[in-house]
Amino acid sequence: MKLLPRSRPRRRDYLRIPSARKRWIRAMNDSKPNTQSGSQKIQDRAHLLSARSRHKEYLVSGRLVTIRDPEAGPETTRSDAANAGSKSHMVAPKTLTVAEVARESPDGIDTQKVLSEMADIGPQARLLLVRSGEKLMRAEVFEDPRICMDIQRGAVVENLTEKPADVSGWRTHEFFIDTKGCLGDECGRCAIVCPENAIHLMGRGPGSFHEIDPLACKGCFICWVECVRTAADCILVDGKTFDPTMRSKHFGE
Amino acid sequence: MATVLSGNGAAAWGFRLSRVQCYPYYPITPSTACSQQISRWVNDGAMNTVTINAESEHSAASQIIAAGKDVRSGTATSSKGLLYMIEVLENAAGGSIPCGLFIGNRATGAPINIWADNSDAYAMRDSGLIQLFAADGQEALDNIIQGYRIAEDLGVRLPFAVNLRGFTGTHAYEGVEIPQEIDVDRYLPPFAPLNPLFAPEKPVTYGAMLSATFYRRHKRNQMAAMSNVAEVALKAGREFGEIFGRPYGLFEWVGDEKAELVVALMGESASPGDAVTRHLQGKRGIPGVALLKIRLFSPFPAREIAQALAKAGTKALVVFEEGLHHGAVFPPLAQRIATATHLHLGTDAPKVASVIGGLGGSEVRQDHFQQMFNLADNIAEGRPYRTEPYWLDIAEDPIFAESEKEAAPQLWKRWGEVWKKQARKEKYFDPLPKNTEEIRIYSRAGQGAITSAVGFTGAGIESGLQLLTVPAFGSERRGAIITTDTLVNDRGKRKIRSFNRAWDVVILYDDTILSSPEHNVLEGLKEGGVLLVNTSRLRVTKIREILSASESRLRVFTVPASEIAQGLGLSHLNMAMLGALHRVYEKVPFEKAFGYYEKHVPRPRESSLEAIQQGHAQTTDREAVRAKKERRLVVSGDFLDWRPEDHSYDLWPTALEEIQLG
Known part of the structure; x- marks a missing residue:
């Protein structure tokens, strides 16, 4: 078996980060609010999309599309827009149990009255509170129709309260990123392709590296296959940087 | 005061008054006019709503579901369109998303058939939606408002569908009471999402995959919410009656x-x-x-x-x-x-x-x-x-x-x-008593018979009668012979929506219809009834001769409506026919009706009003003095662009609409 087939350099070319993408990554890092120059850089290479909307302009820089008002002068980046709009964004209504109402005694309602109303309904009683800013728009006591209380209405999953499941039992090999081989925030390809969102960037700039969450990794090999360094000295599988059997299985070599 | 509206128009008002915030749609007969009306209102600024021209019903349904997580959303569809939606509608029910559908009920084929039955509603039966059935335009309007109230109830939170029979419901024009916005706002609180998709502090996932245990437990919850509907609907119907004077039960x-x-x-x-x-x-x-x-x-x-x-x-x-x-x-x-x-x-x-x-x-x-x-x-x-x-x-x-x-x-x-x-x-x-008076128009598709009948209906309603106009719609091409039926009820308050099919007046918009082998225009015409024909070439005796009705008590009138229209430069003869109708049928007083027409006639208004006057004046049951050469109207671009909905909505704007649109 040939250990280093001739076709490898070409494949490596293909897998190398395109220079445009490198620029984009840099621009992304630079465009943080503090760095004026980075933001300036984007503008230099940016062009306006010929959009039909009369109300908005679409500024394209690399792969980043920014929406702004026409002739608005300095651009509004998405993150800026999010910050600026923090007062107007949607706030999820609260649904409180009797105990929560008693504990929090929320502003704008007659707690005693609401509590007695809820007591009439029983343990299924809930209080819906809809607020717009500080203003209370709606306060309504109702009976939660659920029978199985561990499932949310509409089988909705609340992302922040959901505990990630430990799927480490799924994998048959151990994956580990060698910090010495990892390009850190220059690359990030593995983090993008990971279907489980199990790879996280640690740190910024030179010295940054990626790390695999051992509870979330199912061992699918996608990061290992997609690694721009062809996992040569970056992702270790079972502590090994190179395994010809595995290579031939995944790369068909 | 009732306004003349089609069933689709009434449904559109239901969505408008419910302040629907997102209305994606993909048009399909017979519910198209509802979506058309809403997008027109949105374009005119009368409704503050996002409309989306979806690429299919599947997308339209997906969009009301997506939008329904944050705002009040709705759409209208029929038949195969609804069947195409069913695939995603289960997600609305399972995801506890209270969006709304208006359905102009239509057969689902094969063979292809555009007319009414409940096949589509029955096909969606097991999708987990609340299904309400309306008996007329008024009920469709009321049911859509109540539908949102029921669907958004905190003990329910399920999608709903309001059903109205295609054509005899969706395309029937009758008097509909449009509730005041202020009252509807009192009845229907603003939409409150329970789990909004765009609340950054509480990100949520809809439609995550659940294994048997959780799936089963979720379905148990969904059924529990469904079982609350009857009680909630009863309360909503009662309160609707308290505010609007039309109580509803189950x-x-x-x-x-x-x-x-x-x-x-x-x-x-x-x-x-x-x-x-x-x-x-x-x-x-x-x-x-x-x-x-x-x-x-x-x-x-x-x-x-x-x-x-x-x-x-x-x-x-x-x-x-x-x-x-x-x-x-x-x-x-x-x-x-x-x-x-x-x-x-x-x-x-x-x-x-x-x-x-x-x-x-x-x-x-x-x-x-x-x-x-x-x-x-x-x-x-x-x-x-x-x-x-x-x-x-x-x-x-x-x-x-x-x-x-x-x-x-x-x-x-x-x-x-x-x-x-x-x-x-x-x-x-035993034959039923003939409590209503009925008028049938035979016209060629495109001549504007529906427009004139809708105008007549509006004028009749304003003069305190109950009227209903049901046009026949079919697969006919432009120029084919179609019928438009109008019922007039002057007895008491109880609404009658059932035709006896005994005509007091039969109107022919075109004298060539007399010779149609498929149509016997005397069929169902009452003894002593009126036949009104637009003609400049046939005399009354000749018409009797053609119909072999020389001896009968039939009263025959003629009016040179095409000639009048041409003289005034109008491309439609329907206004002259409308004036002529008032001459032969006096239950709706002409003076009073003319006041209504002055406000509501199609453009150009001056000429249209003049045509009504001349049609009224030139109708005669005598021998025409001179037999004139037949004249044909020049076919204009306007004429070819004709749509029944355009006429009924655009050219007959309701009084209320005019006020609201300034």
């Missing part, structure tokens, strides 16, 4: 309190049933009769209906159904009623028979209800009846047959004994 009971014989059904087809029930009530030798008009189909109010039947002492119940349940014992409604009565009343349950009719736009007539009450009478007497559905208007499979010759041989083999024991009782078939 069903409507028309007829005797103690009714041995009951016909149950849903939707617009109740109109002729209503007339028959009131006619049969209190007749000698006929036991108590009632019509059970079911409004809430899903979830089925089994207990409430069983209780109502028990209270009325019902012995026989005939369920009329406009759809099939392939392979089942009974169609969906009959099956639900049979289950309900047997579960709740046990051995005291009334006997239930099923009748199928109204399929693919089949007319539902008064005599059908006479047959059904007769059938119920036989069942109550203990005569045997079928354990599978009866059919209406199938000559080989009649409800009553005395001899083998009247039925298909294989059916006679099976049901001959049952047929022999049935008794057709003439007391059920």
Whole structure:
């Protein structure tokens, strides 16, 4: 078996980060609010999309599309827009149990009255509170129709309260990123392709590296296959940087 | 004050008054005009709503679901469009998303058929939506507002669909009370999402995959929410009545309190049933009769209906159904009623028979209800009846047959004994009193007959009468002969929506219709009725001669409407015909109606009003002084762009709309 087939350099070319993408990554890092120059850089290479909307302009820089008002002068980046709009964004209504109402005694309602109303309904009683800013728009006591209380209405999953499941039992090999081989925030390809969102960037700039969450990794090999360094000295599988059997299985070599 | 609106227009008002915030749609007959009207309002700025021209019904449904997580959303569809939506509609129900649908009920084929029945509504039956059935435009409007109230109730949170029969419901023009916005806002609180998709502090995932345990537990919850609907709908209907004066229940009971014989059904087809029930009530030798008009189909109010039947002492119940349940014992409604009565009343349950009719736009007539009450009478007497559905208007499979010759041989083999024991009782078939006056227009598609009939309806409503205009729609090309029927009821407050098909006035927009081999224009014309013909070349005697009616009491009038229109530079002769109609039919006073037309006629207004005046003045039952050369109107671009909806909405703006649009 040939250990280093001739076709490898070409494949490596293909897998190398395109220079445009490198620029984009840099621009992304630079465009943080503090760095004026980075933001300036984007503008230099940016062009306006010929959009039909009369109300908005679409500024394209690399792969980043920014929406702004026409002739608005300095651009509004998405993150800026999010910050600026923090007062107007949607706030999820609260649904409180009797105990929560008693504990929090929320502003704008007659707690005693609401509590007695809820007591009439029983343990299924809930209080819906809809607020717009500080203003209370709606306060309504109702009976939660659920029978199985561990499932949310509409089988909705609340992302922040959901505990990630430990799927480490799924994998048959151990994956580990060698910090010495990892390009850190220059690359990030593995983090993008990971279907489980199990790879996280640690740190910024030179010295940054990626790390695999051992509870979330199912061992699918996608990061290992997609690694721009062809996992040569970056992702270790079972502590090994190179395994010809595995290579031939995944790369068909 | 009622405004003239089509069923689709009324549904559009329902969405508008409910302040729907997102309305994606993909148009399909017969519910297109609802979406068209809403997008027009949005364009004009009358509605603050996001409309999306979706690329398919599947997308439109996906979009109301996506939008329904944060805002109030709705759409309209029909037939195959609804079937295409069903794939995603289950996600609305499972995801607890209270979005709304208006459905112009239509057959689903094959063979392809654009007319009405409940096939589409029955196909979506198991998608987990609340299903309400409306009997007319007014109910469609009211039900959409109530639908949002019920669907968004915190104990429910499920999507809903309001059903209205295609064409006879969606395209029938009648007086509709449009509620005041301020009252609707009082009745229907602003949308409150329980789990908004765009609340950054509480990110949520909809539609995550759940394994058996959690899936099962979630479905248990979903069913629990569904079982709250009946109670919530009752309360919503009662409160609606308190504010708007039109209370709604889960069903409507028309007829005797103690009714041995009951016909149950849903939707617009109740109109002729209503007339028959009131006619049969209190007749000698006929036991108590009632019509059970079911409004809430899903979830089925089994207990409430069983209780109502028990209270009325019902012995026989005939369920009329406009759809099939392939392979089942009974169609969906009959099956639900049979289950309900047997579960709740046990051995005291009334006997239930099923009748199928109204399929693919089949007319539902008064005599059908006479047959059904007769059938119920036989069942109550203990005569045997079928354990599978009866059919209406199938000559080989009649409800009553005395001899083998009247039925298909294989059916006679099976049901001959049952047929022999049935008794057709003439007391059920007494002709109904002709309480209404009816006008039929024969015109060629594109001549503007509907526009003039809608205008006439508006004028009639303003002068305090109840009117209903039902145009016939079909697969005809432009230029084909179509009919437009208008009913005038001047007796009391009770609405009549059932045509007797005895015409007081028959109008021909084109004298060539006289020679159509397919149309006998004298058919159904009352003794002493009026025939009004647009002609400049035929004299009254000639018309009588063509119709071989020289001796009859028929009154014939002619008007040179094409000539009048051409003289005024109008491309439509319908305004001149409208004036002529007032000359031959004086129930709607011309002076009063003209006041209405001054505000509402199609553009160009001056010429249109002049055409009405001239049409009125030049109508005559005498011999025309000079026979004129036939004139043909030049076909203009406007003429070719003609759509019935355009005319009815754009050129006949309602008074209220005009105020609101400035």
